[in-house]
């Protein structure tokens with residue numbers, strides 16, 4: 060392996076901002092902060108979600124961020140702050156690094172992800188079943 064996941068994570072974590080679940084929770088009601096959930100739809104359905112978080116599959120992330128892309132989502136051009144999370148903090152570390160490299164700012168991610176958020180007793184709601 061030329062570069063393994065550990066190295067990718069170390070490189071990302073050296074360059075991105077990380078917040079604890081508790082710190083992130085303090086931003087939940089902030090109108091200028093958008094929470095971005097990078098988990099797969101089935102994880103959201105099964106495990107629930109952080110209220111108000113936008114769900115963005117990691118596979119579409121770059122295409123939703125870039126205004127030049129046909130898949131661009133305007134909330135990524137809102138000028139707001141972003142808090143990324145996944146289940147455990149790995150996917151969100153890589154995604155935060157990518158988003159930051161693309162110029163999305165400010166963006167940070169939650170240490171330990173949704174698992175740590177839930178374990179800390181922070182607000183969750185049931186995941187919606189896709190119709």
Ligand SMILES: O=S(=O)([O-])[S-]
Pocket residue numbers: 145146147148149150151172
């Ligand atoms: O990417 S992960 O930390 O949710 S396994």
